Amino acid sequence: MLGFGEVLICAGVVVVLVLGGAVAFIAFRKANPPRPPAPPGQGPPVPAPTSRSVTFFLRFEGREDEQYVRDLAQRHGALRSATEAREAALDVVRAAPTATHVWAGPASEAPHGPGVARSGLPGGVVLGFQVHATTPMDTVADDQDLGAVVARLRQIAAWTDPQFAGAELRLAQASVDAQAPPLVAVRKDSRPGHQLCAYCGQAFLAHDTRCPNCGARASR
Ligand SMILES: [Zn+2]
Known part of the structure; x- marks a missing residue:
């Protein structure tokens, strides 16, 4: 059996340990204050979603541009091989720098395919381009950045045969209530x-x- 004095000593040791722990914890918190929450809107940039199938919509206006894009869509009406898909992608790269409005993202978000785009703007033509890859690829984080959209198209135009699983290029029917993601104006x-x-x-x-x-x- 422990004597009264020994019990007192044990209790004292426990008190010292608890107090010491608390002091050490407070000192630690002072040295490492908890990180304040990030202010809204300043989080890390949202990465581009990845997908095996990506759809691009590019809208053009002005007589010359519209004619150029109509001819382009007709020329690439049927893409039967990786070579034809590459040539189509390269022509889209050439046309893209004068696009006024764009959408690029996973094909699943445009359920009616490259032929149905959402835009309520009068006039103009919308080119729909859908590519299927054998491995997931990045889409575009910011559709307003036409340079980034063109860069992605340029990458597709440089794919090797085994990377292509299919492609389709056509003029899209555009309407304001189409079941498709809305096109956004590109930053000029x-x-x-x-x-x-x-x-x-x-x-x-x-x-x-x-x-x-x-x-x-x-x-x-
Ligand atoms: Zn000026």
Whole structure:
């Protein structure tokens, strides 16, 4: 049996241990304060979703662009091989820098395929391009960034035969209530080979020295 004194000593040891632990914990919290929650809207950038099947919608307006895109869709009406899919992708890459509105994402989000796009804008033509890959690929994180959309198309145009599982290129029927994701306006300064006028906001070719809209000298 323990004597009263020994019980007292044991209790004292326990108290010292508990107090010491509490002091150590407080000191630790002071040295390493808990991380404050990230302010809304400033989280890490949302990564592009990956998918084996990706759909691109690109809208063009203006007589020359519309005719060019109609011819392009007709030329690539049936894609029967990886070679034909590559050639179609390359033609989309060439046309894309003048697109006004774009959507790019997993094909499952556009359930009616590349032939049905959602846009309530009057006029213009919408090109639908759907590619199927043998392995999952990244889509595009920010559809407003036309440079990023073109970069993705360029990658597809460089695929090897085994990477292609299929492709379809066609003009899309566009309507405001179509069951498809809405096209978004591209940021004009993200158009490959274009710069933005500092005065009137018009996008024009990067090698022009004056804005064709207002005549202001190019800033770069
Ligand atoms: Zn201007």
